[in-house]
Amino acid sequence: DWTSDQFVDATVADLKQQLGDDKVVLGLSGGVDSSVAAMLIHHAIGKNLYCIFVDNGLLRKDEFENVLDSYKHMGLNVKGVDAKDKFYSALAGLTDPEDKRKAIGRVFIEVFDEEAHKIEDVKWLAQGTIYPDVIESLSVKGPSATIKSHHNVGGLPDFMKLKVVEPLKTLFKDEVRLVGKTLKIDDAILGRHPFPGPGLAIRIMGDITPEKVHVLQQVDHIFISNLKKSGLYDDVWQAGAILTPLQSVGVMGDERTYENVVALRAVTSIDGMTADWSRLPYEFLADVSNEIINKVKGVNRVVYDISSKPPATIEWE
Ligand code: XMP
Known part of the structure; x- marks a missing residue:
C-alpha cells in the first residue's frame, strides 16, 4: 500500500x-x-x-x-x-x-x-x-x-x-x-485552489493593461476573501473573477455610470476535466456583489456564471 x-x-x-x-x-x-x-x-x-x-x-x-x-x-x-x-x-x-x-x-x-x-x-x-x-x-x-x-x-x-x-x-x-x-x-x-499559469491574463477578456489587472485583482480579492471568511473556500474546487469588456449602464447616487461587467465563477470538480457551477448561497453572492460594486472603481455590475463543463470550460478564455 x-x-x-x-x-x-x-x-x-x-x-x-x-x-x-x-x-x-x-x-x-x-x-x-x-x-x-x-x-x-x-x-x-x-x-x-x-x-x-x-x-x-x-x-x-x-x-x-x-x-x-x-x-x-x-x-x-x-x-x-x-x-x-x-x-x-x-x-x-x-x-x-x-x-x-x-x-x-x-x-x-x-x-x-x-x-x-x-x-x-x-x-x-x-x-x-x-x-x-x-x-x-x-x-x-x-x-x-x-x-x-x-x-x-x-x-x-x-x-x-x-x-x-x-x-x-x-x-x-x-x-x-x-x-x-x-x-x-x-x-x-x-489547500489552495488551482490557478492557471497565464493567471489573470485569461480572466481579462481582450487586451491586458496594468489598470485592468488592478481592477480584477481587487474584485478577485473580495470574492476569495469572502469565500474564506464564510467557510466556503474548501467546498469550491476553483473560484475566480472575470473582467469582461462589456460596459453597462448603472446608477450611483444620482449619477449615471457606464462601467464594466464582472463575472464570478466558482466550480466543483474532481480534476478540472468536468465541472459544475457551485451552488453558493444567494446571501453570500449578494454580499460579495455589493462589496465589489461599492469598492471597486470601474465595475458597476456583477453576474454569476451558472454554466457547467462541458459544454462551457472553467476559464472564459
Ligand atoms: P478549462 O478552462 O480548460 O480549465 O476548463 C481547466 C483547468 O485548467 C486551468 N487552465 C490552465 N492552466 N495554463 C494552466 O496552467 C493554462 O493555459 C490554462 N488554461 C486553463 C484552469 O484554471 C482549470 O483549473
Missing part, C-alpha cells in the same frame, strides 16, 4: 543518490505541485536547490509577496524576480487567448532562462509535473487536446542543456497533497 511517509523517505533517498552534489533549478508557481516538488528536493539537497519565483504581474492581489514569504519560511533557497513589465509589454495589444498564452509562455522561458544562467554550473531542471500532466501530454492530440494549450509540460528551451527531474511524476493530486502534509507544508499552500 502507498503511504506518503514511505513515498517521502524513498524519494528523498533516491533524489540524494541521483543528484549528489549537483545544483538544481526549479520554477515555483505558488501552487501545490511546484511547492511540494521543491520541498522534497530541498530535503534531499538543501541549498543546492535554487528556486525561482517569477512575478508575471498576473498573479492575485499581494500573492507574490505573501507566497515568497511562505517559501522563505519553509527554508527554501528562493529568488523572487519582478518581471511584470516584460510580461505587460509582450501582452500589449494581444486579444486572442492563445496568443496571450503563447506570449506568457515565451516570456516566462526567457526570464527563467536568464535567471538559470546566473546559477553557476547548474545541472538539473526540476519540475512539479504530476501524473495527469504526463498523461495529458502523451494523449493523442485530437482537436480537443488543443482547445487550450497548457504549457506546464515540456517547457524546456532546447538551448538549456539541463537534465530533468520530476519527483511527483507518478502521483495524483490528492497524493501530492498528502506528501505535502508529510513535509509539513503550510495548509494555505496545500
Whole structure:
C-alpha cells in the first residue's frame, strides 16, 4: 500500500543518490505541485536547490509577496524576480487567448532562462509535473487536446542543456497533497485552489493593461476573501473573477455610470476535466456583489456564471 511517509523517505533517498552534489533549478508557481516538488528536493539537497519565483504581474492581489514569504519560511533557497513589465509589454495589444498564452509562455522561458544562467554550473531542471500532466501530454492530440494549450509540460528551451527531474511524476493530486502534509507544508499552500499559469491574463477578456489587472485583482480579492471568511473556500474546487469588456449602464447616487461587467465563477470538480457551477448561497453572492460594486472603481455590475463543463470550460478564455 502507498503511504506518503514511505513515498517521502524513498524519494528523498533516491533524489540524494541521483543528484549528489549537483545544483538544481526549479520554477515555483505558488501552487501545490511546484511547492511540494521543491520541498522534497530541498530535503534531499538543501541549498543546492535554487528556486525561482517569477512575478508575471498576473498573479492575485499581494500573492507574490505573501507566497515568497511562505517559501522563505519553509527554508527554501528562493529568488523572487519582478518581471511584470516584460510580461505587460509582450501582452500589449494581444486579444486572442492563445496568443496571450503563447506570449506568457515565451516570456516566462526567457526570464527563467536568464535567471538559470546566473546559477553557476547548474545541472538539473526540476519540475512539479504530476501524473495527469504526463498523461495529458502523451494523449493523442485530437482537436480537443488543443482547445487550450497548457504549457506546464515540456517547457524546456532546447538551448538549456539541463537534465530533468520530476519527483511527483507518478502521483495524483490528492497524493501530492498528502506528501505535502508529510513535509509539513503550510495548509494555505496545500489547500489552495488551482490557478492557471497565464493567471489573470485569461480572466481579462481582450487586451491586458496594468489598470485592468488592478481592477480584477481587487474584485478577485473580495470574492476569495469572502469565500474564506464564510467557510466556503474548501467546498469550491476553483473560484475566480472575470473582467469582461462589456460596459453597462448603472446608477450611483444620482449619477449615471457606464462601467464594466464582472463575472464570478466558482466550480466543483474532481480534476478540472468536468465541472459544475457551485451552488453558493444567494446571501453570500449578494454580499460579495455589493462589496465589489461599492469598492471597486470601474465595475458597476456583477453576474454569476451558472454554466457547467462541458459544454462551457472553467476559464472564459
Ligand atoms: P478549462 O478552462 O480548460 O480549465 O476548463 C481547466 C483547468 O485548467 C486551468 N487552465 C490552465 N492552466 N495554463 C494552466 O496552467 C493554462 O493555459 C490554462 N488554461 C486553463 C484552469 O484554471 C482549470 O483549473
